[in-house]
Amino acid sequence: MAPSTVICIGMAGSGKTTFMQRLNSHLHAKQTPPYVINLDPAVLKVPFGSNIDIRDSVKYKKVMEDYNLGPNGAIVTSLNLFSTKIDQVIKLIENKSDKLNNVIIDTPGQIECFIWSASGAIITEAFASTFPTVIAYIVDTPRNSSPTTFMSNMLYACSILYKTKLPMIVVFNKTDVKKADFAKEWMQDFEAFQMAMMEDKELNGEDGSSSGYMSSLINSMSLMLEEFYSQLDVVGVSAYTGQGFDDFLAAVDNKVEEYNEFYKAEREKLIKEKQEKEKKQKNKSLSKLMSDLDLEKGKTKDSEVLSDYEESENEYEGEVERDEDDVERGYTFPEDRFKEVDSGTDADLQARYQEAFEKTAKTSSSKTAEAIAAQIRR
Numbered sequence: 001m002a003p004s005t006v007i008c009i010g011m012a013g014s015g016k017t018t019f020m021q022r023l024n025s026h027l028h029a030k031q032t033p034p035y036v037i038n039l040d041p042a043v044l045k046v047p048f049g050s051n052i053d054i055r056d057s058v059k060y061k062k063v064m065e066d067y068n069l070g071p072n073g074a075i076v077t078s079l080n081l082f083s084t085k086i087d088q089v090i091k092l093i094e095n096k097s098d099k100l101n102n103v104i105i106d107t108p109g110q111i112e113c114f115i116w117s118a119s120g121a122i123i124t125e126a127f128a129s130t131f132p133t134v135i136a137y138i139v140d141t142p143r144n145s146s147p148t149t150f151m152s153n154m155l156y157a158c159s160i161l162y163k164t165k166l167p168m169i170v171v172f173n174k175t176d177v178k179k180a181d182f183a184k185e186w187m188q189d190f191e192a193f194q195m196a197m198m199e200d201k202e203l204n205g206e207d208g209s210s211s212g213y214m215s216s217l218i219n220s221m222s223l224m225l226e227e228f229y230s231q232l233d234v235v236g237v238s239a240y241t242g243q244g245f246d247d248f249l250a251a252v253d254n255k256v257e258e259y260n261e262f263y264k265a266e267r268e269k270l271i272k273e274k275q276e277k278e279k280k281q282k283n284k285s286l287s288k289l290m291s292d293l294d295l296e297k298g299k300t301k302d303s304e305v306l307s308d309y310e311e312s313e314n315e316y317e318g319e320v321e322r323d324e325d326d327v328e329r330g331y332t333f334p335e336d337r338f339k340e341v342d343s344g345t346d347a348d349l350q351a352r353y354q355e356a357f358e359k360t361a362k363t364s365s366s367k368t369a370e371a372i373a374a375q376i377r378r
């Protein structure tokens with residue numbers, strides 16, 4: 001059975017790293033050690049042993065210097081660099097998957113660097129399309145006892161659910177300082193939340209007189225959030241004392257079931273649509289390339305080559321879209337990628353390419369076309 005993946009996301013200081021540390025030791029105590037990944041390049045010290053640490057492959061400080069970036073830009077760039085290796089990471093985990101129950105992932109505290117970056121999406125997508133994947137949204141409970149802060153945090157969680165399209169568990173952390181009962185009540189009982197808002201001095205001023213646009217806005221938003229809450233599992237934990245971690249694991253099992261039942265089918269549909277779109281795009285690019293190479297005559301042959309090319313796609317999944325860039329960067333394709341082409345059309349096509357290349361080589365302005373033609377001539 002594929003291991004479930006838990007991606008820990010939360011505001012800076014919500015306790016993600018401490019939560020990871022506790023979850024790791026909790027799973028070790030249950031004799032089911034997880035596979036641990038740290039994706040926070042800027043963290044100084046990781047208090048748990050990680051199987052994969054982004055800091056081993058990307059040096060955050062050096063990225064800042066080399067690319068002349070600020071702290072957040074360097075986090076995004078580090079994640080970009082790491083995401084180019086994500087296929088290898090997934091393969092490593094797949095090789096061990098029969099011995100694993102869980103993969104747990106820590107992310108940078110600057111949520112937007114992960115959630116709203118292309119690399120964050122690539123990494124999340126890579127896991128979600130291979131393993132049942134769940135988001136654990138960590139909330140600092142004591143800091144969210146004001147209804148306004150609470151709702152802002154929940155809106156953020158809602159946007160993450162919307163962006164990742166993955167099942168989510170809201171984890172109220174630090175319950176040793178403040179119990180999460182108030183938050184659970186607000187999520188279940190709209191009137192209780194409204195009462196809390198009416199009493200909120202931050203919102204209504206000391207005399208409770210303000211009935212400005214803020215409270216009406218919050219009223220309407222909290223109605224919208226009711227729908228969001230119904231999609232969630234909620235648990236209270238203390239990463240300090242370890243309280244609530246069994247509940248958290250039960251919630252993960254529940255969300256994994258949900259993933260297999262609903263999210264997987266939905267994801268597969270989206271992936272299929274994306275592939276269709278990419279296929280069309282590739283068709284277009286290839287036709288353009290062929291016309292650049294003066295091969296308009298061989299249009300029927302072009303389509304044969306395309307379908308043969310696609311057959312080999314599985315082997316090189318994910319690379320296909322970047323082929324042109326790779327060639328431009330001097331990346332050399334594996335030999336057999338082109339050998340997949342039917343030998344009957346291969347020689348013919350090669351001769352046509354050769355002829356066209358010789359005709360156009362001197363004047364061609366397309367570096368990509370030159371590189372591909374050179375590759376085929378080998």
Ligand SMILES: Nc1nc2c(ncn2[C@@H]2O[C@H](COP(=O)(O)OP(=O)(O)OP(=O)(O)O)[C@@H](O)[C@H]2O)c(=O)[nH]1
Pocket residue numbers: 010011012013014015016017018019040043108109110173174175176177237238239240241
């Ligand atoms: N009382 C209490 N404090 C906690 C708990 N979990 C974390 N903390 C404290 O909260 C602070 C932030 O914890 P971290 O684990 O570093 O939080 P983080 O979300 O990883 O922070 P960033 O890496 O900056 O995003 C630290 O001072 C922790 O000691 C908890 O369960 N109870």
